Amino acid sequence: MTAPVKPVPPVQLTLSPEQGALGGSNARYEKRLPDLAGLYRDTAAFEQLLGQDDGQPVYWVESSQTEEGPGGLITGISVLEPGKVGDEFFMTRGHLHAISDRSELYVGLSGHGVMVLETVSGESTVVEVRPGQAVYVPGNWVHRSVNVGTERFSTLFCYAADAGQDYSIIERAGGMKSLVFDQKGQWESRPNPDHRGYAG
Amino acid sequence: MTAPVKPVPPVQLTLSPEQGALGGSNARYEKRLPDLAGLYRDTAAFEQLLGQDDGQPVYWVESSQTEEGPGGLITGISVLEPGKVGDEFFMTRGHLHAISDRSELYVGLSGHGVMVLETVSGESTVVEVRPGQAVYVPGNWVHRSVNVGTERFSTLFCYAADAGQDYSIIERAGGMKSLVFDQKGQWESRPNPDHRGYAG
Numbered sequence: 494m495t496a497p498v499k500p501v502p503p504v505q506l507t508l509s510p511e512q513g514a515l516g517g518s519n520a521r522y523e524k525r526l527p528d529l530a531g532l533y534r535d536t537a538a539f540e541q542l543l544g545q546d547d548g549q550p551v552y553w554v555e556s557s558q559t560e561e562g563p564g565g566l567i568t569g570i571s572v573l574e575p576g577k578v579g580d581e582f583f584m585t586r587g588h589l590h591a592i593s594d595r596s597e598l599y600v601g602l603s604g605h606g607v608m609v610l611e612t613v614s615g616e617s618t619v620v621e622v623r624p625g626q627a628v629y630v631p632g633n634w635v636h637r638s639v640n641v642g643t644e645r646f647s648t649l650f651c652y653a654a655d656a657g658q659d660y661s662i663i664e665r666a667g668g669m670k671s672l673v674f675d676q677k678g679q680w681e682s683r684p685n686p687d688h689r690g691y692a693g
Numbered sequence: 694m695t696a697p698v699k700p701v702p703p704v705q706l707t708l709s710p711e712q713g714a715l716g717g718s719n720a721r722y723e724k725r726l727p728d729l730a731g732l733y734r735d736t737a738a739f740e741q742l743l744g745q746d747d748g749q750p751v752y753w754v755e756s757s758q759t760e761e762g763p764g765g766l767i768t769g770i771s772v773l774e775p776g777k778v779g780d781e782f783f784m785t786r787g788h789l790h791a792i793s794d795r796s797e798l799y800v801g802l803s804g805h806g807v808m809v810l811e812t813v814s815g816e817s818t819v820v821e822v823r824p825g826q827a828v829y830v831p832g833n834w835v836h837r838s839v840n841v842g843t844e845r846f847s848t849l850f851c852y853a854a855d856a857g858q859d860y861s862i863i864e865r866a867g868g869m870k871s872l873v874f875d876q877k878g879q880w881e882s883r884p885n886p887d888h889r890g891y892a893g
Contacts, residue, residue, distance in 0.1 A: 500812050500833035508800075508825045557829060563763050564794030564832040566851070594764030598851050600708075600800070612700050625708045627849075629757060632764040633700035649827075651766070651798050651851040 501559045506568070510602035510624075510647035513572035515555040520569075523550035524586070531664070532586060534672065534687065535579025542578055551576070551583055558654055565654030570602065572647045573640040580674040584609075587637025587669060591657025594632035600649040601626045605642030607680060609671055611635045613691040617670045619682050622648060635662060635691065639673045641680035666691045701759045706768070710802035710824075710847035713772035715755035720769075723750035724786070731864070732786060734872065734887065735779025742778055751776070751783055758854055765854030770802065772847045773840040780874040784809075787837025787869060791857025794832035800849040801826045805842030807880060809871055811835045813891040817870045819882050822848060835862060835891065839873045841880035866891045 507516030526546045533539050556569025576583040587609070590597070599608060601622040608628050611617045612635070620628045622638075630636045640646035663669055667687040673680055707716030726746045733739050756769025776783040787809070790797070799808060801822040808828050811817045812835070820828045822838075830836045840846035863869055867887040873880055 499814075500816075501831045503808075503810050503818060503820055503831060503834060504829040505820050506827040506829065508827065559829070560796060560831055562794070563853070564792070564796055566796045566798055566829070566853075568798050568827065568829060568851075592764070594762070596760060596764055596766045598766055598768050600849065608703075610703050614699075616700075618703060620703055620705050627706040627708065627768070629704040629706065629759070629766070629768060631701045631703060631760055634703060649800065651768075653763070653766075653853065 504557055504559055506557055508570060508602060508649065510570065511645060513553065513570070513645060513647060515557065515570045518555040518557045518569060520558065521553060521555045523553040525550050533578035533581050534685070535581065538579035552585055560654055563653060563655050566651055567654050568649065568651045570647055570649055571638060572645055573606065573638055574645060575640050575643050577675055582639050582641050582673055582675060582680065584639040584673065585637050586660050587635060587663050588658040588660045589635045589662045590652070591659050592655060595653045595656035596632050597630045597636070597650055597652035599628045599630065602647040602649055604640060604644040604646035606646035606648070607639050607641055607673060609637045609639060609669055609673060611670050615690065619671060619673065635669065637669060641673065662691060704757055704759055706757055708770060708802060708849065710770065711845060713753065713770070713845060713847060715757065715770045718755040718757045718769060720758065721753060721755045723753040725750050733778035733781050734868070734885070735781065738779035752785055760854055763853060763855050766851055767854050768849065768851045770847055770849055771838060772845055773806065773838055774845060775840050775843050777875055782839045782841050782873055782875060782880065784839040784873065785837050786860050787835060787863050788858040788860045789835045789862045790852070791859050792855060795853045795856035796832050797830045797836070797850055797852040799828045799830065802847040802849055804840060804844040804846035806846035806848070807839050807841055807873060809837045809839060809869055809873060811870050811891070815890065819871060819873065835869065837869060841873065862891060
């Protein structure tokens with residue numbers, strides 16, 4: 494019943510959401526403003542922001558993975574600085590998992606954000622994420638985090654080690670179907686006129 | 694590339710670790726003292742405690758599952774009351790996943806606990822879990838939570854929907870290899886003389 498496997502050691506992780514750090518992690522990536530060209534609709538506002546850019550990351554991910562394959566899970570924290578490009582809040586590129594039925598759990602750790610969730614067949618929804626709230630993203634939902642607050646927005650995530658990411662699906666669709674923007678200090682969503690659908 | 698699937702809706706969950714509740718969950722189970730006969734070594738202390746039992750759960754789990762299969766994740770909170778049977782702290786039965794390579798993430802939400810982790814081949818380790826700390830339990834580790842504090846010990850967990858649980862592996866082995874007990878207000882671990890190994 495139990496195969497003669499050599500299990501990998503357990504991993505102890507320490508969450509520091511305000512600092513945006515995951516103690517015990519073994520991977521990190523960062524996205525700076527120049528990496529995000531084309532993500533926001535207001536290209537003039539983006540160019541202007543780029544002119545004042547201090548070179549700091551807009552968002553980053555610190556994660557831990559010690560196993561491959563369907564049995565393993567990748568976990569980490571995603572940290573998104575507050576800010577806007579025009580009236581659009583800072584956001585992650587977003588993705589669908591490469592193995593599209595793979596789900597993902599996000600748990601709010603600090604700040605105030607939303608998760609934008611869309612299916613290939615045209616559903617679109619926005620879910621609030623604050624500390625003490627979690628969002629389960631089932632398989633086959635394209636998803637992106639947006640920082641709609643004034644502090645760092647940090648979430649814990651957990652997903653299958655074999656899931657992978659398709660980041661280009663959103664680009665190919667002309668962006669997500671819904672945009673999240675600042676309406677007098679409150680977040681709202683509106684249709685993205687450039688969105689061409691995911692199925693095309 | 695994208696199969697014509699009908700994705701299930703996203704789920705918003707609210708964590709109330711001190712209350713031991715998961716808002717938005719769709720399953721719950723409870724273990725009361727009579728359910729835990731045979732779990733503790735000090736049978737006289739167990740019988741005595743049973744005589745004073747108020748019928749309240751010793752631990753419970755509230756969880757959310759909306760997808761089957763390898764793509765889905767089950768998430769929830771595990772809540773363990775403080776207490777002891779003899780000098781052994783209150784603990785969960787513990788399990789190995791039925792699909793033994795399936796891993797699990799635990800995130801400390803409230804209280805002070807430890808996770809006891811053991812491999813079939815004889816490794817045994819104990820990892821502290823406090824709020825802001827997480828433990829990644831790789832595949833092929835038998836694991837159990839123990840409340841070593843004086844408050845409710847609550848953790849968030851996340852694991853593959855197809856993992857399943859083998860609860861009887863610990864019983865067949867005569868208990869876990871390590872016992873966690875109270876040594877003048879501090880937790881310590883000692884070998885369990887009844888443990889016969891998991892492989893036998």
